[in-house]
Amino acid sequence: MAQRGGFSSRLGFVLAAAGSAVGLGNIWKFPFEVGQGGGAAFVAMYVLFCFILAFPVMVTEIAIGRKTQLNAAGAYTALGFKKWRIVGILGIACGTLILSYYNVVAGWAFGYFVEIITGNFDIGNQFGAFTKDVLTVGGYATVFMLTTTFIVSRGVSGGIEKAAKILMPSLIAMILGLVIYAMTLPNAMKGVEFYLVPDFSKINLSVIRSALGQAFFSLSLGMGAIITYGSYVNKNENIVASAAFITLADVGIAFLAGLMLFPFVFSQGLDTNGGPGLIFITLPGVFESLGGNLGVIIGGAFFLLLSFAALTSTISLLEVPVSYVVDEYKIQRKKAVWIIALIIFVIGLPSLMANGYSESLTKFITYVGADSPTDFMTFIGHIANDTFLPLGGILITIFAAYVWKKENLNKELEAGYPNFKGSFAEKYVDLGVRIICPLILSILLIMSVLETFFG
Ligand code: PFF
Numbered sequence: 001m002a003q004r005g006g007f008s009s010r011l012g013f014v015l016a017a018a019g020s021a022v023g024l025g026n027i028w029k030f031p032f033e034v035g036q037g038g039g040a041a042f043v044a045m046y047v048l049f050c051f052i053l054a055f056p057v058m059v060t061e062i063a064i065g066r067k068t069q070l071n072a073a074g075a076y077t078a079l080g081f082k083k084w085r086i087v088g089i090l091g092i093a094c095g096t097l098i099l100s101y102y103n104v105v106a107g108w109a110f111g112y113f114v115e116i117i118t119g120n121f122d123i124g125n126q127f128g129a130f131t132k133d134v135l136t137v138g139g140y141a142t143v144f145m146l147t148t149t150f151i152v153s154r155g156v157s158g159g160i161e162k163a164a165k166i167l168m169p170s171l172i173a174m175i176l177g178l179v180i181y182a183m184t185l186p187n188a189m190k191g192v193e194f195y196l197v198p199d200f201s202k203i204n205l206s207v208i209r210s211a212l213g214q215a216f217f218s219l220s221l222g223m224g225a226i227i228t229y230g231s232y233v234n235k236n237e238n239i240v241a242s243a244a245f246i247t248l249a250d251v252g253i254a255f256l257a258g259l260m261l262f263p264f265v266f267s268q269g270l271d272t273n274g275g276p277g278l279i280f281i282t283l284p285g286v287f288e289s290l291g292g293n294l295g296v297i298i299g300g301a302f303f304l305l306l307s308f309a310a311l312t313s314t315i316s317l318l319e320v321p322v323s324y325v326v327d328e329y330k331i332q333r334k335k336a337v338w339i340i341a342l343i344i345f346v347i348g349l350p351s352l353m354a355n356g357y358s359e360s361l362t363k364f365i366t367y368v369g370a371d372s373p374t375d376f377m378t379f380i381g382h383i384a385n386d387t388f389l390p391l392g393g394i395l396i397t398i399f400a401a402y403v404w405k406k407e408n409l410n411k412e413l414e415a416g417y418p419n420f421k422g423s424f425a426e427k428y429v430d431l432g433v434r435i436i437c438p439l440i441l442s443i444l445l446i447m448s449v450l451e452t453f454f455g
Contacts, residue, residue, distance in 0.1 A: 004069065004327070005156035006232040012161035014242050017062075017220075017229050019164040019312025021250035022171065024105055025218040027306050028279050030254045031261040033210050035272035038202020039194045042211055043258065045203070049215035050251050053441060056432025057221045057393045058243040060400045063412040065230025066239065071323040072224025075231070079404055087395045091224035092321050094388040098223070099317035100348035101377045103148070104355075106310035107141030108280060113303035114140075116287065117296055124284030127277055132356030141352060142345070144307075148314040149341040152322060153334050156232050160315055167308045174305040175256050181298060182263040191262030194272060209448030212441075213386030219250055222392030225316045228323050238417040240425045253309075276378070279306070318344070351377040368454060390445045397437040406430060 007013040034042045068078040073088030108131065115123040123130060131137055151159045182188060216222045230239075261279070264286045265272055274282050287299030318341060325336045354361035354376035363373040374382075400409050413429070414420045 004232070004323075005158075006234065007161050007229075008157045009161075010237050010242070012157065012165065013229065013233050013237070014245055015168045016160050016164040016312070016316070017226065017242070017246045018249040019168050020220045020225055020229065020316030021218060021246055021313075022168075022253045023218075023309050023313030024102065024109070024306070025214065025313070026250065026254040027175075027257040027309050028105065028109070028276075030214060030218065031258050032275055032278040033214055034195065034258055035265075035278060036275060037207040037210060038199045039272070040196050040198035041200050041203050042207060043195065043255075044198055045208065045211040046214055046218075046254070047251055049212050050219060050247055052432070053212070053393070053437055054215045054219045054221055055243060055247050056429050056437055057216075057396055058219060058226055058247060059240055059413065059429050060396055060409065060433055061221065061224070061226035062230035062233065062239045062243055063409055064396070064400065064404075065227040066233045066235070066237075067408075067412045069231050071231065071327045072227045072320055073324055074327050075227055076399070079408075081399070081403055084399055084403065087392065087399065088224055088227075088324075090388065091222065091227075091392050092324050094223045094384050094392065095225060095317050095320040096344055096347065097380060097384045098217075099314060099344050101351035101380050102310070102317060103145050103314055103345070103348055104137070104141050104351045104377065106144045106307065106314055107137055109303055109306040109310055110144055111137060111140040112280065112284070113300060113307055116284065116299040116303055119296060121284045121288035121295060121299070124281050124288075127281045128356055130280075134352055134357045137355075138352055141348070144310070144314065145341055145345050148311065148318055149337055151311075151315055152318045152341075153337040155333065160319065163315060164312055167312050171305055171308045171312075172253075174301050174308075175253060175260065178298065178302060178305070179256050179260045182260045182267075185263050185267035187266045187269070188263035191264070191266035192259065194266065195258050195262045205448050205451045208444060209386055209451070212390055212444050212448070213382075216389035216393055217385040218254060219247060220313070220316060222389035222396070223320065224392075225320050228320050229316065231323070236416050239413050240417055240420065240429065351380065354378075387445070387449060390441050394438055394441045394445070397433045397441075401434040401438070406434065409433065 007016065064075050064079070068075040070078050071088070072091050073085045076082065076084035076088055111130065112123060151163045153159065220226055262272065265278070265282055268286050268289065270282050283302065284299065287295040287302070289295070290298055318337070321340050322333070322337050325331050325340065326333050350361055354364065356362055361376040364376040364379050366373040410420065410426065420426055
């Protein structure tokens with residue numbers, strides 16, 4: 001255990017896990033999904049999914065990790081169910097895939113920070129040219145991956161925890177400042193209205209699938225990241241309370257991100273349906289309209305916020321395969337970190353080229369019934385986030401309820417929470433893990449996959 005390292009305090013764990021959860025998913029993806037999915041109707045569904053479907057999975061993942069003090073695959077073996085290891089391996093593979101493209105978008109965020117603080121507001125109009133320029137975006141992606149790798153190589157308490165303790169409070173301060181500022185803009189309330197008044201006619205299966213995928217992706221669930229972080233937590237911590245805090249922090253920051261973004265968008269009379277480009281295409285013009293220095297400060301703060309949020313998530317994504325290799329193959333941590341990061345960077349090259357540079361990767365696949373093709377990076381995102389993460393959630397809850405068994409899960413949850421037995425939390429988690437998650441997740445997943453691939 002001493003060699004594996006661990007979080008030095010409860011705050012350290014909670015901040016690191018909240019850092020994993022809060023990321024591009026909250027600030028980049030959530031607002032554009034809201035824009036495409038009918039505003040508040042999507043928000044309502046996402047919040048519901050987070051608390052009803054995702055929260056029990058989060059509790060279970062932390063419990064499995066802490067019980068075994070092992071990585072996402074080794075944990076199943078340690079509990080005596082070697083066959084279930086495959087769920088962990090699948091999760092590790094999924095995390096690797098997510099990091100490979102996530103780092104590309106993180107590189108864009110960091111690149112935009114550099115462009116905006118040097119006064120280049122026109123970058124919004126050049127988004128296509130920017131993402132197409134593989135050398136430039138590749139450079140930014142390299143810087144991002146190197147930073148992530150450096151932090152992870154310093155270990156759990158000396159790297160991951162320390163970074164979270166600096167990055168998370170700065171992130172919260174920046175987002176609060178930006179929300180307050182956004183509220184003062186003309187037409188801000190129109191944006192708030194779009195964001196908070198639901199139009200339920202916009203909801204269809206693919207919107208439901210996105211909201212579900214978003215809940216899992218946003219909370220870093222279904223692939224073992226939280227099992228891995230849970231494995232560095234000590235026995236006297238209250239898992240249920242920590243999971244509740246992490247979920248609230250994640251939903252809260254996503255909520256604030258929308259509250260900041262839609263007033264920005266409406267203040268300029270822009271389209272909310274901007275998709276993945278919503279932030280990168282729309283916002284620089286908004287910042288420019290603020291005028292000179294103010295635009296540089298507000299715009300710089302925004303893209304720095306986005307970069308910080310992404311960094312605490314890339315750290316957790318990298319830690320998943322790293323802890324697997326360190327635990328299972330006894331490879332020295334530093335060495336493992338650098339080799340794995342290099343491999344993931346290489347796996348990410350097609351995603352880097354799928355945004356204009358390579359025609360075939362940019363127009364990779366056309367879904368049944370869609371009128372335009374989807375690029376390779378978005379395609380990978382759909383498979384990993386919207387399919388494999390909920391699938392991981394189904395398998396993890398089935399495992400905990402019916403294989404490892406509820407009594408054992410409860411025993412682990414009682415450590416650090418002596419009054420757990422008989423509490424509302426026990427009933428809530430129990431119902432979620434045994435019935436609601438496996439059942440509802442399966443139905444939603446099957447229906448939405450059928451719709452996506454067969455129209
Ligand atoms: N939760 C992160 C976000 O919302 O950006 C993404 C993520 C991180 C997903 C870590 C999965 C994971 F294991």
